[in-house]
Amino acid sequence: MLTVDSVSVRFPGTLALDNVSLSLDPASVTAVLGPSGSGKTTLLRAIAGLQPITEGTIAWDGADLDGVPAHLRNFGLMFQDYALFPHRTVAGNVGFGLRMRGDSGGDLSARVTEVLSWVGLGGYQNRSIATLSGGEQQRVALARALAPAPRFLMLDEPVGSLDRQLRTRLIDELRTILRERHITALYVTHDQDEALALADQLVVMRDGVIAQAGTPAAVWRRPADRWVADFLGFENVLDGLAGVADGPVVIHADAISIGDGTLPAVIIGQRFHGSTVAVTVRLDSGVALEAHVRGALPPVGEATTIAIDPTGVVPLETLG
C-alpha cells in the first residue's frame, strides 16, 4: 500500500506540492484530477522518485522510499505522449523493463507476447514505433509499463492526445485490464469524465493542495467548495437561492423538474442533449438555472413553474 504523508515540493519561487497526504488501497485505481499547473504531475513524479521532495515521506507498505532511486522502486509509469524509444521495435520497447531485470531469450519473448495480447497488439513485435498510429502507440506504452509486473502503476494523461472516440474506447479497455489484473494504479488527468469512468477514489488538486478526495460518487454528489463545483463543470453554482438555500450552493441539473412545481419561471432556452434536454429557465428573481429533463416541454418564452428536489441541493463551503 502506498502512503504519501505531508509531502511538499518546492521549486524556485513556487510551492508545487503543499503538504499533500493520501493513501492508496491495494488493487484500487485512484484518479488525480486537476487543471494544468495544479501539481498533479509533480505528485506523480515525486512518487516515482523522479522528483526529489522537499518535505514529508512517501512509503510503500510502511517502508520509507526516501533514498530508494527511481529504478529500484519497481513502480511503472506510463508517460504523457508515451516516451516510446524511437530506435527500438515494439518488442524492444515492451521487453525493455524485462531486460533490465535480467530476463532474456524465451522467457522474455513469451512475456512480451503475453502482454501485447492484453492490449490487442498480438503480432506487432517487429513493427517500428514510427509506423504506429496514436492509439497503437498508447497501447504499446501501456504494455511496456505492465510487462515487468510493477507493484504499482502510474499513468500520466495516458489518453490525452487522442481523439474523443478513441479515448472512450481505450479507457474502457484500460479499466478492464486494471481490474482483471488487480493492479494498484494512480491515474493523472485533467478530464473529469476519464477520472469518473476509471477511479475507485478521486483526488481533486488545485494549486499544489488537495481540494477534495473521496469516491467519485461522493465528490460528484457533494463537491466540497465552489472551486471544485466549477471545475467539475456544474451548471448551477449559485451564491444562494431565496427559499432554497442561504449560502453558496450547487443545484444538480437533474434535480430540477419543469411544469409541476411552485416556483414561477420562464423558459429562455433549450439545447437538445440526446436522451435529455437541457432547459434554461429564468426565475422571477432573475437567476437563471439549467435543468436536465426528459419528455415534451413547453416552448421557449412560455411561463411555467419548476420544482427542486432537495436531495439535489448541495450547500458549499464558503472558502474558495
Added chain:
Amino acid sequence: MDRSSTALSARSLRWAAVVPAAFLGWFFLYPVGRILWIGVSSGDDGLANALTNVGLWDVVTFTVGQAVASTVLTLLIGLPVAGVFARYEFRFKRTIKALITIPFVLPTVVVASAFLALVGPRGILGINLEGTLVLILIAHVFYNVAVVVRVVGALWETIDPRLEEAATMLGATRFSVFRAVTLPLLRPGLMAASSLVFLFTFTSFGVVLILGGLAFETLEVSIYNRALQAFDLRGAALLSIVQLLGVGLTLGWYAHYQRSHALQRSLSAPVQSARRPVTRRQRWWVRLTLGGVLAFTMTPLVVLINRSLRAGGAYSFTFFRQLAERDRAFAVPPAEAIGNSIAFALAAATIAVIVGGLAAAVVAYGTGSSSRWFDAVLMLPLGTSAVTVGFGFLVALDRPIDLRASIWIIPIAHALVAVPFVVRSAVPVMAAVQDRLREAAIMLGASPLRAFREIDLPLVSRALLVGAAFAFAISLGEFGATAFIVRPDNPTLPIAIERFLGRPGEASFGQAMAMASILMVVTAVSIGLIDHRRGRGGF
C-alpha cells in the same frame, strides 16, 4: 520546472566543456587574436599608410562588387527554378533536386577544374575565359544556385497557392500576381538566400585564385598573396581584419533583419501546393527551366570526367595511371596525395566528432545563458573564412610548441572548420532525447548510467556519424586553410590539383582533371550517403 535528477550534472558538463573550449581557444581565438595584434601593432608606418599600401580600396571594391553581381545573378537564375520545384510535381523530382545540389557540396578546386575543362585554355568549347570576370561570376552562380533553390523553394512551398488565386480572381495579371503577392511573401527567403550567397562569394578563394588568373584579387586571394608571396604579414593581417569585419557586418545585418521582420503570417501547414503541370504552357515552362538548370549544373561536371579520360585524342585511363608516377616538379606522386587526403580526412573527422560531440553535449544538456553563449562561440569558425583560419595557424601556432612543423596541423585545421557541422547535426538529436526517454528507461528499472547507454548513446551516435561524414567530406575538399599550412612533402588532393593546374603541359592538365574527377566522385558519394541516411527520417 527544475531539472530532473536524471539529467547530467552541471559538474560533468563543465568537465565536458574543457576540451572544446581549449580546442577553440588554442586553434581559433588565439590565432585570430594574433592576426589582430599583428595588424594593429607591428610595422613602422601608420595604419592609414599601411592600408593604402595593401591597395585596400581596390581589393574591397572588387570583392564587394563581384559578390553583389554574383548574388544578383544567382537569384535571377535560381528563382524560376525554386518556383518550379515549389509549385509543380514532376517525375524524378528528388533526383533532380539532388543533382542540382551537387555543385554546392563540391570542393572549390573541383569546380575550378570543371570550368577549365569547359572554357579554359584547353577547354573543349574552344573559347578561353580563364582570367575573365565572366568566368568568376559563372562559377559563383554554378556554386550557389542550389542555395537559392533550396532556401527560397522551401519558403515558396509553404505559401498557400490560394493567395495567388485570390489575386487572380481580383483581376491581377500573372506578372502583377507575382510582383504583388508572391514576391513580398518570399522576401524572408530571398533575404536569407542572398545573405548566404553574398557571404560565400565575398569569401570566395579557390575559384578566384584558380580561374581569375593574375588579374583579379578578392580579399581572400589578396591575403594569400600578401602572406605567402610578398611575405607582408602585416598587410595580410590588416586585410584579414577587414575581411572579418565584412563577414561580421553581413551576419549582423542578417540577424537584425530576421529579428525585425519576424514572419507575420503564420506559415500555413504545407498545403499540397505542388501540382502536375496541366496546360501546354506550364509543361513547357517546367521542361525549359529544369532542362536549363540541369544543363548548366551538369555540363561542367560531365566535361570534367570526359576530359580526364581523354589523352591524345582517345579514351583511356592514361592520366589516372600517371597519378602513381613521381615527377620532377612535385615532391611525391599525386596518388600519394590521395592517400594523404584520406588519412587527414579520417583524422579530422575523429577530432571533429570528439570535440564537436562534447561541445554538443554542453549545448544540449546545459542550461542558462552560458550554454547559449558557448553555442554562439562554437559557430564562429563557420563565419570566418578558411584563409583567415589558415593564416592564423601560420602566424600563431609556433608557440608553445611549433605545431606548424607537425603533420597534425592539417587535420586540426580541417576539424576546426568541421566542428560547427558536427555540433549542428548532434545538438537537435541530443536535445530531442528528452529527459522523458531517459526517465522512461529508469522507470523500467535501468540505472541512470544504463539509461544513458541504452537510450542516449544509440540515438546520438547516428547523428555523430552524420557529423563525421560531413567532417570527412569537408576535409577532403578543404583548400583555403590548407594552402597556408601544407608542406611540400605531404600535399593533399586539392593542393595537388591546384599545383598541377598551374603547370604547363597536357599531362599535368590531364592529371589535374583525373584527380578532380576522383575528388568529385568521393565527395558526392559521401554527401549522398549522409542525405540518404537523413532521408530515412526519424533519428
